[in-house]
Amino acid sequence: MSKFAKASQPDAQGHFGPYGGRYVPETLMHPLMELEEEYFRAQHDPEFQRELSYYLKEFVGRPTPLYFAERLTRELGGAKIYLKREDLLHTGAHKINNAMGQILLAKRMGKTRIIAETGAGQHGVATATVSAMFGFKCVVYMGAVDCERQALNVYRMKMLGAEVVPVHAGQKTLKEAVNEAMRDWVTNIRGTHYILGTAYGSHPYPMMVRNFQRVIGDEARAQILQQEKRLPDLLIACVGGGSNAIGLFYPFLEDSSVKMIGVEAGGEGIIPEKHAARFHGGSLGVLQGTRSYILQDEYGQIQATHSVSAGLDYAAVGPEHAWLHDQKRVEYSYATDTDALMAFQRLAQLEGIIPALEPAHAVAEVIVRVPRMSREQIVIVNLSGRGDKDVAQVAAKIKL
Numbered sequence: 001m002s003k004f005a006k007a008s009q010p011d012a013q014g015h016f017g018p019y020g021g022r023y024v025p026e027t028l029m030h031p032l033m034e035l036e037e038e039y040f041r042a043q044h045d046p047e048f049q050r051e052l053s054y055y056l057k058e059f060v061g062r063p064t065p066l067y068f069a070e071r072l073t074r075e076l077g078g079a080k081i082y083l084k085r086e087d088l089l090h091t092g093a094h095k096i097n098n099a100m101g102q103i104l105l106a107k108r109m110g111k112t113r114i115i116a117e118t119g120a121g122q123h124g125v126a127t128a129t130v131s132a133m134f135g136f137k138c139v140v141y142m143g144a145v146d147c148e149r150q151a152l153n154v155y156r157m158k159m160l161g162a163e164v165v166p167v168h169a170g171q172k173t174l175k176e177a178v179n180e181a182m183r184d185w186v187t188n189i190r191g192t193h194y195i196l197g198t199a200y201g202s203h204p205y206p207m208m209v210r211n212f213q214r215v216i217g218d219e220a221r222a223q224i225l226q227q228e229k230r231l232p233d234l235l236i237a238c239v240g241g242g243s244n245a246i247g248l249f250y251p252f253l254e255d256s257s258v259k260m261i262g263v264e265a266g267g268e269g270i271i272p273e274k275h276a277a278r279f280h281g282g283s284l285g286v287l288q289g290t291r292s293y294i295l296q297d298e299y300g301q302i303q304a305t306h307s308v309s310a311g312l313d314y315a316a317v318g319p320e321h322a323w324l325h326d327q328k329r330v331e332y333s334y335a336t337d338t339d340a341l342m343a344f345q346r347l348a349q350l351e352g353i354i355p356a357l358e359p360a361h362a363v364a365e366v367i368v369r370v371p372r373m374s375r376e377q378i379v380i381v382n383l384s385g386r387g388d389k390d391v392a393q394v395a396a397k398i399k400l
């Protein structure tokens with residue numbers, strides 16, 4: 001194994017180099033360790049893996065196609081572009097890969113109640129969906145501002161039988177929703193499992209969520225080898241907490257010929273409080289259970305963030321990405337709101353696919369990079385979700 005693959009396994013306390021770990025109150029240490037133990041047992045249990053594969057195939061809709069974007073490729077005149085179609089999954093985004101893995105784990109642990117946090121509502125909908133399917137009680141914490149911005153997803157969650165709790169503290173967005181979910185977990189630890197939605201938080205979450213999302217990269221690797229008889233030259237994915245990106249990247253980390261770019265939200269430009277590009281203005285800090293790159297002021301107070309895409313609008317990034325950044329294994333760039341909106345329209349009109357605003361940031365990077373590449377090269381873009389949820393927001397910004 002190369003040094004990347006090995007070092008990308010966290011140590012026993014969940015550190016990726018200087019990042020990650022467990023920064024939680026005493027009362028959460030025990031449930032985190034219990035979760036870690038049960039996860040390792042499940043990971044090596046063929047019966048658990050069989051059950052997970054079954055539901056991923058029959059309910060979630062895997063495998064997703066690796067689709068050659070012929071018109072976008074011709075238009076940009078460079079490398080061949082393939083889209084990993086996570087937008088075709090049940091509930092419309094990659095989030096359900098992880099939600100399904102974790103609900104099966106909760107079932108195994110004898111839990112009866114599920115809690116989750118959500119920003120745009122995609123993770124909340126995925127969690128409400130798997131909870132309904134297995135008959136769990138489900139409570140989703142969501143910032144009051146997000147509840148208003150994403151009213152349709154609030155309604156979807158309620159329709160699925162979940163209780164949605166609006167959080168009125170602070171900026172009333174994702175960060176405050178995570179705080180409330182952690183408070184709930186401390187109080188109701190016995191019967192409750194917390195389904196965290198991205199490759200973030202205390203160990204074992206970043207590693208566990210990555211392992212539930214690596215199915216994206218495992219499939220893409222097999223598909224490109226079958227279709228092109230060789231590995232891709234470049235992988236591109238958007239980075240919020242980092243789960244869809246690490247899910248695609250992880251199975252290629254040992255392949256040194258494969259370059260990778262993670263795209264963060266540049267918002268209105270790299271000005272404090274106007275973006276969420278943690279690698280362009282962030283610094284080392286601790287937030288919500290882990291150590292990573294964080295957008296903070298000189299006193300260590302968490303800065304406000306902005307992005308047109310709620311799913312990328314968070315002040316911290318997953319610890320494995322921080323480590324891969326420092327190792328220079330993955331390059332991290334950003335796309336602004338304007339770049340993402342242009343890419344959103346371009347993909348819709350050239351390929352007949354309306355992407356979510358999050359992966360529209362990845363498509364914006366494709367539009368910049370691909371024309372500088374040769375026609376023999378191959379790029380895979382993770383199309384992490386579909387854009388139905390964003391249509392009203394885009395309509396307010398773009399006149400057609």
Ligand SMILES: *Cc1c(COP(=O)(O)O)cnc(C)c1O
Nearest residue numbers: 198240241242243244311358385
């Ligand atoms: C939530 C979300 C993201 C961002 O989360 P990651 O954990 O960084 O993947 C990206 N795309 C879509 C469609 C999402 O719903």
